[in-house]
Amino acid sequence: MRRGRASLVFEHPPVIEAAASVAGKKEGEGPLRGRFDLVAEDDRMGKKTWEEAESAMQEAACRLALKKGGLERGQIQYLFAGDLLGQLIATSFGVADLEIPLFGLYGACSTIGEALCLGAMTVAAGYGERVLTVSSSHFATAEKQFRFPLGYGNQRPWSSTWTVTGSGAFVLASEEAAEEKSGPAGEKRGFPEPGQGGKPGGRAVISAVTVGKIADMGVKDSMNMGAAMAPAAYSTISRNFMDLGVGAEAYDRIITGDLGRVGSQALMDFMRAGGRDLSAVHMDCGLEIYDCAAQDTHAGGSGCGCSAVTLAASILGKVESGEWRRVLFVPTGALLSTVSFNEGRTIPGIAHGVVIEHRGPGERRG
Amino acid sequence: MRRGRASLVFEHPPVIEAAASVAGKKEGEGPLRGRFDLVAEDDRMGKKTWEEAESAMQEAACRLALKKGGLERGQIQYLFAGDLLGQLIATSFGVADLEIPLFGLYGACSTIGEALCLGAMTVAAGYGERVLTVSSSHFATAEKQFRFPLGYGNQRPWSSTWTVTGSGAFVLASEEAAEEKSGPAGEKRGFPEPGQGGKPGGRAVISAVTVGKIADMGVKDSMNMGAAMAPAAYSTISRNFMDLGVGAEAYDRIITGDLGRVGSQALMDFMRAGGRDLSAVHMDCGLEIYDCAAQDTHAGGSGCGCSAVTLAASILGKVESGEWRRVLFVPTGALLSTVSFNEGRTIPGIAHGVVIEHRGPGERRG
Numbered sequence: 014m015r016r017g018r019a020s021l022v023f024e025h026p027p028v029i030e031a032a033a034s035v036a037g038k039k040e041g042e043g044p045l046r047g048r049f050d051l052v053a054e055d056d057r058m059g060k061k062t063w064e065e066a067e068s069a070m071q072e073a074a075c076r077l078a079l080k081k082g083g084l085e086r087g088q089i090q091y092l093f094a095g096d097l098l099g100q101l102i103a104t105s106f107g108v109a110d111l112e113i114p115l116f117g118l119y120g121a122c123s124t125i126g127e128a129l130c131l132g133a134m135t136v137a138a139g140y141g142e143r144v145l146t147v148s149s150s151h152f153a154t155a156e157k158q159f160r161f162p163l164g165y166g167n168q169r170p171w172s173s174t175w176t177v178t179g180s181g182a183f184v185l186a187s188e189e190a191a192e193e194k195s196g197p198a199g200e201k202r203g204f205p206e207p208g209q210g211g212k213p214g215g216r217a218v219i220s221a222v223t224v225g226k227i228a229d230m231g232v233k234d235s236m237n238m239g240a241a242m243a244p245a246a247y248s249t250i251s252r253n254f255m256d257l258g259v260g261a262e263a264y265d266r267i268i269t270g271d272l273g274r275v276g277s278q279a280l281m282d283f284m285r286a287g288g289r290d291l292s293a294v295h296m297d298c299g300l301e302i303y304d305c306a307a308q309d310t311h312a313g314g315s316g317c318g319c320s321a322v323t324l325a326a327s328i329l330g331k332v333e334s335g336e337w338r339r340v341l342f343v344p345t346g347a348l349l350s351t352v353s354f355n356e357g358r359t360i361p362g363i364a365h366g367v368v369i370e371h372r373g374p375g376e377r378r379g
Numbered sequence: 380m381r382r383g384r385a386s387l388v389f390e391h392p393p394v395i396e397a398a399a400s401v402a403g404k405k406e407g408e409g410p411l412r413g414r415f416d417l418v419a420e421d422d423r424m425g426k427k428t429w430e431e432a433e434s435a436m437q438e439a440a441c442r443l444a445l446k447k448g449g450l451e452r453g454q455i456q457y458l459f460a461g462d463l464l465g466q467l468i469a470t471s472f473g474v475a476d477l478e479i480p481l482f483g484l485y486g487a488c489s490t491i492g493e494a495l496c497l498g499a500m501t502v503a504a505g506y507g508e509r510v511l512t513v514s515s516s517h518f519a520t521a522e523k524q525f526r527f528p529l530g531y532g533n534q535r536p537w538s539s540t541w542t543v544t545g546s547g548a549f550v551l552a553s554e555e556a557a558e559e560k561s562g563p564a565g566e567k568r569g570f571p572e573p574g575q576g577g578k579p580g581g582r583a584v585i586s587a588v589t590v591g592k593i594a595d596m597g598v599k600d601s602m603n604m605g606a607a608m609a610p611a612a613y614s615t616i617s618r619n620f621m622d623l624g625v626g627a628e629a630y631d632r633i634i635t636g637d638l639g640r641v642g643s644q645a646l647m648d649f650m651r652a653g654g655r656d657l658s659a660v661h662m663d664c665g666l667e668i669y670d671c672a673a674q675d676t677h678a679g680g681s682g683c684g685c686s687a688v689t690l691a692a693s694i695l696g697k698v699e700s701g702e703w704r705r706v707l708f709v710p711t712g713a714l715l716s717t718v719s720f721n722e723g724r725t726i727p728g729i730a731h732g733v734v735i736e737h738r739g740p741g742e743r744r745g
Contacts, residue, residue, distance in 0.1 A: 016456075019480040021506055062722050090382075091590060099465030099524075100716035101485050105593060105727050114385040114590035115729065116493060117714075119467050119483040127482060131497065138504035140387055158465075158718070224457060224480035227471060348483075350466035352524070356428050361471050363481065 017256025019224050019249075026218035026370070027136035030143070030186040030194070031082030034325035035070045037152065037178025040314075043303045048326040049179075050077050056153065056178050064102055067151035067180075070318075071096070071107030074182035074325075075147050082184045083194065089113050089184070090141025093128035096149045096317050097121060097176075098158060103149050113145065121346030122242075122271050123225065124148040125181060125321040126365030129342075132185045133219040133367070142190040149180035150316030159235065159351060172237040174273045174299060174315035175308075181321025185219065216372045217332040220339075223253040223366035227348070231359050235349055238360070239276020239299075239312055242345040245362030246272060247283040249343055253366045254289070261291050265337035268328060270320035270344035270364070271299035273313030298323035298344075320344040328369070335371045342367045383622025385590050385615075392584035392736070393502035396509070396552040396560070397448030400691035401440045403518065403544025406680075409669045414692040415545075416443050422519065422544050430468055433517035433546075436684075437462070437473030440548035440691075441513050448550045449560065455479050455550070456507025459494035462515045463487060463542075463683050464524060469515050473546075479511065487712030488608075488637050489591065490514040491547060491687040492731030495708075498551045499585040499733070508556040515546035516682025525601065525717060538603040540639045540665060540681035541674075547687025551585065582738045583698040586705075589619040589732035593714070597725050601715055604726070605642020605665075605678055608711040611728030612638060613649040615709055619732045620655070627657050631703035634694060636686035636710035636730070637665035639679030664689035664710075686710040694735070701737045708733045 015022040033050045041052030051073055058066040058073075071094070079086060092111065095118035096103035104117060120127040128146035135144050153163060155176035161167045186194070228245040246269050254260055261267060272280055277297045284291045298320040299313030324342060331337045345364040354360070381388040399416045407418030417439055424432040424439075437460070445452060458477065461484035462469035470483060486493040494512035501510050519529060521542040527533045552560070594611040612635050620626055627633060638646055643663045650657045664686040665679030690708060697703045711730040720726070 016506065018456075064718060064722065090384075095485070097466075098716070099718065100463075100487065100714055102714070102716045102719045102724075105714040105716075106719065106724065109593040109595055109727055112592050114592050116497065116590065117485040117729070119461070119485045121466065131482065134504065134506060135500065138500065138506070140382065140500060140504070224482065226478050226480050227475040229475055348466055348468070348471040350464070350468045350471075352430060352465065353468045353472065356430065358468075358472065361475055363483070 019252050020221055020256035022221040023137040025137055025188055026220040027133045027185045028188055028191040029183055029217045029329060030191045031078045031184040032325040032329050033074050033077035033081055033182050034322040035074045035180045036322055039308060040177055040179050040302060043308060045302055045326050063151055063153040067103040067149050067154050068107035070180040071103055071147055071149040074180040075108060075111055075145060078182040078184050084184060086111050086113055089143050089145045091116060091135060091144045093118055093132045093144060093146045095119050095124040097155055120363055120365065121348050122315055122317050122319060123344040123346030123363050123365050124317045126344035126367055129219060129367045130222040130224055130365050133222055136185050136187050143184055143186045145182060145184055147180060147182040148317040148321045150176050150318035151178045152176045155316060159349060169311055170236045171311050172275045174238055174271060174312050175303065175310035176316040177302060177314045177319040177322065179318035179322040181318065181325040214374045215333045215335050217329055217369050218372050219367055220370045221257060221368040223249055223256060225249045225364045227361045227363050229359050229361040233359050235354055235360065237275060238315055238347040239273040240279055241347045241360040242272055242362040243276045243279035243283060245364040246280050246343055246345050249364040249366045251287060253341060261289060261294050264294055264339055264341045266296055266340040267291055267294050268340055268342050269297045271313065271315035272297050272345055273299040273315065275312050301327065332369050332371050335373055339370045342369055385618050386587055386622035387500065388587040389503040391503055391554055392586040393499045393551045394554055394557040395549055395583045395695060396557045397444045397550040398691040398695050399440050399443035399447055399548050400688040401436045401546045402688055405674065406543055406545050406668060409674060411668055411692050429517055429519035433469040433515050433520050434473035436546040437469055437513055437515040440546035441474060441477055441511060444548040444550050450550060452477050452479055455509050455511045457482060457501060457510045459484055459498045459510060459512045461485050461490040461683065463521055486729055486731065487714050488681055488683050488685060489710040489712030489729050489731050490683045492710035492733055495585060495733045496588040496590055496731050499588055502551050502553050509550055509552045511548060511550055513546060513548040514683040514687045516542050516684035518542045518544045521682060525715060535677055536602045537677050538641045540604055540637060540678050541669065541676035542682040543668060543680045543685040543688065545684035545688040547684065547691040580740045581699045581701050583695055583735050584738050585733055586736045587623060587734040589615055589622060591615045591730045593727045593729050595725050595727040599725050601720055601726065603641060604681055604713040605639040606645055607713040607726040608638055608728040609642045609645035609649060611730040612646050612709055612711050615730040615732045617653060619707060627655055627660050630660055630705055630707045632662055632706040633657055633660050634706055634708050635663045637679065637681035638663050638711055639665040639681065641678050667693065698735050698737050701739055705736045708735055
């Protein structure tokens, strides 16, 4: 294990052994339609409250990831989980029945990044053969908590993003455990999913992580979260380049979480000012998940679920198939709270970087 | 490293190299008076809002811990931090200026336990020579968020606890880094503090951790958090005994976070029903920090700060001096949210166990 100031490079990269995505109705009608493991028929998931619905999505994502990996919950050592709601209630009520020792995490929309960092660190250290990571968000619970009652029907500025309804879950396993389960090249698994291209037998591993710092450039507009988060994305991507001694060309894609249109532009500008051009490799989950014009989502998607479901439903398959050899996945979070917002404070941001690499048959410990 | 289902026993136990406690006025007048590193003259800490005050306490605790350890913030690889407030705003605004890569954690009042678990795992794995862990709570921010406006002057039932105003921070270091800094027996440090008894030269190490699961026995009374948390404490302590193959006699003290009078009694009853008697070794930080009758705090203290400041101000010195050889520190959290509470849901609990042991001069890798 080699380490830079904020980054760790794993000698034995944990394998992303299984993943599952649960999406809301709107997300299921967007550009990633057909790729999700489960699309809610209605966003209440048959529950009485939006919060219960979000919990149900988180639980469903976890159970689906276990099922897809052919695993029982007793095979999972630890669970790393979080959501956007105060006191993480989507998580508390969502994962309780799994009865797995839990680390509750809060990194706003960067939470799945934080969970993958800590989960990979835990597996790579040999603390457990397998851990589970999950995050979720829900348009209705987030609007209720952070903005206006849905019935109020307020207008949204073009810079605003639309909170993704959905949850993504990932099982991380040691190479040994994954090989024992599904053969040296993963050939016993079903990946890649039909329609995702590439050859079967590949795996995605987490080869390095770059843990983010809080970045705050004074943005106070809760309807422009992209601007609030762009400095954090800039900080983490730059730190990743520095710690690993690489540049943008080292990655097939650099994938931010939910900067949306405004934040992505700001990130490009920051990077260019720092002498780096990301435009050839940058993509943003918030711009992948919706057809913004047709679906009326303005600057793009956001929320803890945005990057998580996009990773599970789309990115991962491309890495497993080898279409992309190496990506830098950077979920971005705006640490917005109504209390601090109403007290006139800024919206600090944070972003965590996860290097996800392809391993083909025979390519072990590359 | 040996591991049980939820526990890890470290081959190279990280050292608690430095600790600091910042307390509010009321806490500074309680049984631990004179033991805190800083007592606020007023609980606003000179700030405009209670939330800013809590952030200031968290930052002060971090800076004091670094100072007491003779360390610069650049020597800290990662920060594990959290608080009770929605979106962890005490943390976001408290630690931003430290510019240390941050893992935001939420475990309600168990947060310092979660932070010490993850911090110890990180150091023991060799991911960093030093990490910092911190948590905070504030009576006024918590009442505002979870209960009634202070000005309303509502009556409190006897089962209610009083949220501790304060923050505790801990530097965890590898044995090698700690020895290099302060000599093989820690003799270059000032510990133990005057008046804490024992001989100088000892250290406290984290030898094992037991990560908690969510425990929910259906308690819905937000004025009786002790009852909500007792099942979680029971679950984690029992699991620790099982995983490590020990009983209550293995510990000089088993120290819960903030069960208070009601929750402590419930824990004793649960344990007795399971054939274990903890009464000889149990103590609760919530009952240590206040003189409940004289200070009108009813069932005791609570909050993320409760167990953190008690560990820093009182427990740690007794372990370092060798007065206690081995304690099981079990911060307890009630995952209460006003949203779920108002929707009629229960209050789930969680507790994380941290085994803290004395290492005397020459006792390395015991």
